[in-house]
Amino acid sequence: LAIGFPASGDGKELERALDDLCARAEAAIVGGRRILVLSDKSLPAGIAPIPALLAVSAVNRHLVRKRLRTSSALILETGEAREVMHMAVLLGYGASAINPYLAFEIVADMALKNELSANLGVANAIENYVKALCKGLLKIMSKIGISTLRSYRSAQVFEAVGLARGLVEKYFEG
Numbered sequence: 001l002a003i004g005f006p007a008s009g010d011g012k013e014l015e016r017a018l019d020d021l022c023a024r025a026e027a028a029i030v031g032g033r034r035i036l037v038l039s040d041k042s043l044p045a046g047i048a049p050i051p052a053l054l055a056v057s058a059v060n061r062h063l064v065r066k067r068l069r070t071s072s073a074l075i076l077e078t079g080e081a082r083e084v085m086h087m088a089v090l091l092g093y094g095a096s097a098i099n100p101y102l103a104f105e106i107v108a109d110m111a112l113k114n115e116l117s118a119n120l121g122v123a124n125a126i127e128n129y130v131k132a133l134c135k136g137l138l139k140i141m142s143k144i145g146i147s148t149l150r151s152y153r154s155a156q157v158f159e160a161v162g163l164a165r166g167l168v169e170k171y172f173e174g
Contacts, residue, residue: 001025003038003055003078004047017050018171022062029068039077041101052078053089058171060094060154069094069154077101084136091137093172094154103129 001024005017025036038056040049056076063069076095079102081087090098104126110116111125120128137149146152160168 001036001038002043003040003050004043005050007046007048018058021055022059025059025063026066026068029063029072034071035073035075037075037077040079041077052076052080053093054171056090056095057093061171061173084133087133088137088140089158091153092155092157
């Protein structure tokens with residue numbers, strides 16, 4: 001499911017796009033799909049990406065309200081996620097897995113240009129990046145007393161600061 005919205009409009013395009021995304025996700029699950037891929041990759045010209053966290057949380061909360069979330073996995077393919085905290089927040093708000101395609105491309109490019117501290121090759125460089133992300137996530141989870149990713153996923157252990165109450169209540173409730 002593409003996570004984008006028209007870049008020009010009346011200011012309500014993002015909200016309409018989120019409602020449409022949630023409806024498409026629900027229809028896919030009701031239609032028998034068990035794995036949903038939310039993606040901001042290869043959006044057409046004139047379409048802006050919905051912020052990944054907002055898309056994941058909106059779909060996750062919508063499926064929970066419709067009692068469909070336990071029968072589905074939400075995979076996120078995004079260029080936004082690059083560092084450990086990005087992954088932690090996305091997983092904490094419902095992503096089952098994340099493909100940070102842009103970060104992978106950057107690491108691969110750095111490996112090809114020998115810009116890393118060691119000549120690792122692309123596969124080893126990406127493997128090291130993923131290993132660092134996993135260690136960072138484990139550290140974050142252990143600091144809050146959670147020992148498994150299953151317990152952490154959708155736990156929403158973050159505090160929303162500086163966001164409008166209506167936005168938080170609709171897309172980040174709980």
